Amino acid sequence: MTYSPPLADLAFVLHDVMRIDAADIPGYGDLDRDTTAAILSEAGKLATEVLAPLNATGDAEGCRLEGDRVHTPAGFRDAYAALREGGWLALDCPEEYGGQGMPYLMNCATGEIFVAANMAFNMYQGLTHGAVSALEMHGDDALKALYLPPMVEGRWSGTMNLTEPHCGTDLGLIRTRAGPADDGSYRITGQKIWISAGEHDLTENIVHLVLARLPDAPEGTRGISLFLVPKFLPDEAGAPGARNAVTCIGLEDKMGIHANATCVMQYDGAQGWLVGEAHKGMRAMFTMMNEARLGVGLQGLAVAGAAHAHAVAFARDRLQGRAPGGPANPDGPADPILVHPDVRRMLMDQRAFVEGGRAFVLWGASLIDRAHRGGDARAEGLISLLTPVIKAFLTDRGFAMAVDAQQVPGGAGFTRAAGFEQFVRDARIAMIYEGTNGIQALDLVGRKLGADGGKPVMALIETVKALIAEHAGEKGDAALREGFLDPLKAASKDMQAGVMFMAERGMAKPTDALAGAHDLLHLMGHVCLGLMWARMAVTAQAMLAEGRGDAAFLRAKLVTGRHYMARHLPATALHLTRIRAGGETVMALPEEAF
């Protein structure tokens, strides 16, 4: 494993670009440079020493179902204990339930490091985190008092149970039933599939959050309620007691994330408790979506980062061919392949994506903090708009970059031993779960663009304009303008044209808008990464001018940024062309022609 945590880059983004300790977000004032450095380097130590060594072995061994018990791969129990004991599971959980109460931002910054080291492993804690958030937001006081402390402590884990064999995306078709019992609890009956971490051996208890229908439920998504169903019913002391009637009856054999158990869960009259209001389960689910989806976008970025680091290490070591201008390693039989322009192109593409994506995710996390901790409605609107973009753009592009990293070593990339292909297989799921990337595009175009009269998308456009206006004036630096601000301006114009097309066609001819949803999402993703790069360039340029910081780091930052602006950002024009092509050829074939 060649991964080492991007500590310098995280510090640059958090402190030089975002200046978090000066941000007016509750809790950010405590995050000075030393504090975040201490947290992130500790996370990096755990990731490289404990989690990374289990990445390949966990993939090879996978999970095993024996009877109704799932065994995680060797080493996972100890690693989970190390994470729990270090307090990492509860970094941003509420202090009243035993958490550390830090901003969500820090959960994301450490999360990238943990996911890069071992994506399948980190899902166990990620899902618990989501369940804690849901329960905290929607559960009543009794449920919270009983379940949150052991979940926050990591002694109990959490899951989300949505999908059934006949319905994944279309949750309105759910058949799992919840019947009221005399004691105010419910009896849950049905089958749920693709339940990540539905059963495992890492914790004393597993708390399932389950979508089901009450007897009087209206049809469709307006008749779905959310229930809490523990694997073991807590006894009077709050310890795991009687076994509940929920059982893992199968594990999926998957392309990747083998070390994470993907379970078929059978509920046979299992005892459960209503979370939030009856029939309002979808709303309860949706309120956690921003965090969960940002977490998946983070996976796309993190795995691409790990694959990139692996490719760089290979490209330094492998000797094949000679540099175009003559031997770079004249005493060796050949030069390291890092000298070849096409290898460099792939490495720079990956680097520009990973660094830009990192800034994007951290910006997104700060918007969540600003909205939740600061009650800022503009931030809430903006992150609501950007969530599908973060999720789908970063996972589509992250997968593509993992594939490119696999290409760097040539033949070795296809062998399991070299470790590249696992990144590709693992990264693939992030494009699918937590709502497929097609669903994200639909969410963006169908819901988010028009939300609040279009204010959020206007806020994004204004954010871009403000940055350009501030730095592109006559006093502005020519290199900054040509390398960053002008390309960003052009891309933003493409975005506005795309948004305009959607607004016009959305009403008149919905299929025109829907056929272009994927392209609009990618167009916006590029603009957001362009915005991140422009921000980073402004900062790097200023620091260089002032003689602050590591000059080599800052110069590399500017080169990498220009690479993105010159070679990737111009994709906005192609996406706009596709959007404007509308839905005619997409929809024209009769069904029987397929």
Added chain:
Amino acid sequence: MTYSPPLADLAFVLHDVMRIDAADIPGYGDLDRDTTAAILSEAGKLATEVLAPLNATGDAEGCRLEGDRVHTPAGFRDAYAALREGGWLALDCPEEYGGQGMPYLMNCATGEIFVAANMAFNMYQGLTHGAVSALEMHGDDALKALYLPPMVEGRWSGTMNLTEPHCGTDLGLIRTRAGPADDGSYRITGQKIWISAGEHDLTENIVHLVLARLPDAPEGTRGISLFLVPKFLPDEAGAPGARNAVTCIGLEDKMGIHANATCVMQYDGAQGWLVGEAHKGMRAMFTMMNEARLGVGLQGLAVAGAAHAHAVAFARDRLQGRAPGGPANPDGPADPILVHPDVRRMLMDQRAFVEGGRAFVLWGASLIDRAHRGGDARAEGLISLLTPVIKAFLTDRGFAMAVDAQQVPGGAGFTRAAGFEQFVRDARIAMIYEGTNGIQALDLVGRKLGADGGKPVMALIETVKALIAEHAGEKGDAALREGFLDPLKAASKDMQAGVMFMAERGMAKPTDALAGAHDLLHLMGHVCLGLMWARMAVTAQAMLAEGRGDAAFLRAKLVTGRHYMARHLPATALHLTRIRAGGETVMALPEEAF
């Protein structure tokens, strides 16, 4: 398995578009519509009944090394026997050695069908085909007489041994030695890796073609010779006799094509015979490259086609959500997902690529026939130029389309049982072997563009221009012009600008050219597919006007073509932008900055 052979489309391309039986290529006159239909439907029968059922089982079981023997998955021996008995292995092999002497074109047309049904299986015969070609072209009469008949008959198979642990792309570093023996043969010693079908149980004997160095060999690629090394030395009757000192000592554990044995081969003084001239082994290898690389491009296309068919079947069956305009399946709980614009977009993208790619490969195959059978130098130059494009563009895009097909079913796409993820894992290798796609781009820009004073690339540009000139005149159909010819013209201009950039920078600043090689290759790939679509549209339009052919098929063809021209061909502009960005940001970082 949902694959059914694209018989109607193959007939359309071969007979309506290419009009092969009227082409002035030796052997094409025999290929009338009934003949090709009979051959292709028989191939389809074998593919769907025998090969396709072994695709998933072969992947799950993989190959097994016991001692020095490799066992292929259950069913492979019978399937191979069926292929051999049907004469499929020798379709285009020379009649004097027992082949059927058909054009290479027919090998490609049937090849797509076989590869789509079972890529890993079909490699066993594909490699034998390559070895037969090499031997036929470079072997002396005695070798040919002894080895070609059993190889053509399929009783013996063939391999290519190039790579060694320390060298893949840079064959100049090869260490395997060949020492002369008293009887005129040689003793080969060394290790070769990634030898597809290096050992297996499908044939009586295996004939290895091996690159090695003679004692007096100059350094680098000018000192490499080609040797024939049989697993069993033929006895006086030509039957497999004594075991030769070549042994499989390991199998690679790979991401995909599990059913094809990827072997580590150890040569311990194995007896071999020189093929062609001493030190001219690279040249002998290169003469087969066009066919071998076109064959890999075909794999990219074929697997994408199979994945697409699988996705269409899923999209018809799976009920989720409702069509944008109201229920399409009002009596069901939901509509088939085929109604959703984003699902359609993915399916149409795949379809447009597969049909365009199919025409491209068959055009390429006809150029090979025209060059080899007709001695046409222009065709030779053109296919030499297009070979890296066919190989890399069709495998890069084919992989992307397999990934898109996997996206259609959502969660099921990630499970092994649903069958989608195997297409992705199998398709991945085609971007790597037979020269990585980066090497293809280097070959295109470094060798092929400037070959013969640039005549081949001028021939391509002229081909595009001639088609436009013939059909875009005042008498031309407006729909044809707007939908096909105008976009093609714009794309061709981008290509010319890209080529011009390469010509200017190639000398002045090679890294500028090399950094854009990948993008020029993709730009040319899009122009070629655009050319194919324009040709197909001209034909379809004319047939519709004349009332010939299946009108529904022809109308679908025009829609699919317009989809390509409107949504994919415009990528040429983005590729040109990237080319023009040059190599500055690609090369600027010092090595230690990575």
